Amino acid sequence: MSSDSMRSADRTWSIGELAEHAGVTVKTVRFYSDRGLLPEAGRSAGGHRRYGPEALDRLRLIRSLRTLDLPVPEVGRILDQEDTLEDAIAGQLREIGSRMAALRWREAALQLLRDCAPEERVDRLRLIGAMTTPPSTAPLARFWRRWLPPRLPARLVSAIVEQAVPQPPADPTPPQVLAFARLHAFVSGDCRGTDQGQPAAHRSGKGYRPAVLYDGLVEAFALASPELRAQRAPHQGEALDCFVSAYAHACGARDTPAFRQGLSGQLAADPRIDGYWRLVAEVSGPSEPTPGAAHDWLRTALDTQTTRPAA
Incomplete structure (x- = not known):
């Protein structure tokens, strides 16, 4: 009997008949029935499951949704109209994107290990093995929240962390994997900072107002970035004036030649984290200073x- 004739017949189907018309096994029909996805039309006198012809369309829809790798509970919510198919598709696309990113990072890491000198392999394997795949930026963000002076406004901390923490490339090269692994190792060390390891503006008792300083530095860096992109040599101008003004206002001083002379000496003596910024540049590429x-x-x-x- 054809599917159409079965639809028109005023009768119910056994579990075997439904499985046959749907092209699945009896075990599959029973699986979805047991989970409430395939309602029964009733039971036979002997207690066997019976299904109405509409069960065929529902079973085919279930199979189509499952081919998208949707979990059974999510299929049930779609059938019950608790979730939309659009939301489910968007969720699957996000999940697949995450899986593909992980595979691309794993591929680049394997290429890095394959192509390096034998004596470097163990050290690089240790660096890569310490990260998740794809890597998390949480350790880098924690580093900056420890390194920055205390009691900065939350919105300022967020702005600084956003600028200072590079996002892992979606399709990394082996050198980018190595740079990110080294960044992870850098921030995972003992980087808590002491009075000897922090810039003078971070230390208590120096008269600085860190929030004023960092607000000004964020603006000064934004002004300097176009100069770096254009590869212009360092020079006087608005960006430098903003930079010096940030330090002057933070400690209640005036921007004078003497202040600039003293600031130049202070910054030369301050601890530096050049290694961090070099690695960030390797991860992000040269396009963004x-x-x-x-x-x-x-x-x-x-x-x-x-x-x-x-003169």
Whole structure:
């Protein structure tokens, strides 16, 4: 008997008949029935399951949804109209994207290990093995929240962390995998910072107002970034004035030649995390200047100004 004739017949189907018309096994029909996805029309006198012809369309829809790799509970919510198919598809696309990103990172990591010198392999394997795949940026964000001076406003901390923490590339090269692994190792060490390991502006008792300083530095770095993209040599101008003003206002001083001279010496003596910024540049690529690169550009502009002989 054809499917159409079965639809028109005023009768119910056994579990075997439904399985036959749907092209599945009896075990499959029973599985979805037991989970409430395939309602029964009733039971036979002997207690066997019976299904109405509409069960065929529902079973075919269930199989189509399952071919999208949707979990059974999610299929049930779609059938009950608790979730939309659009939401389910979007969720699956996100999940597949995450899986593909993990595979791309794993592939690049394997290429890195394959192509390196034998004596480097164990060390690189240790670095890569310490990260998740794809890597999390949470350790980097924690590092910055420890390194920044305490009691900064939350919105300022968020802005700084967003600029300072690179996002893992979706399709990384082996060198980018290595750079991110080294970044992870850098921030996973003992980087809590002491008075000897922090810039002068972070230390208590120095008269600085860190929130004022970092608000100004964020603006100064934004002004310097176009200069770096254009590969212009460090020079005087709005970006440098904003940079110096941030330090002056943070400690209640005036921007004078003497202040600039003293600031140049202070910044030269401050601890640096150049290794971090170098690795960030390797991960992100040269197209977007890092805050570390902007800070170096501004420092060089300041040093050039303060060491230039007076006219």
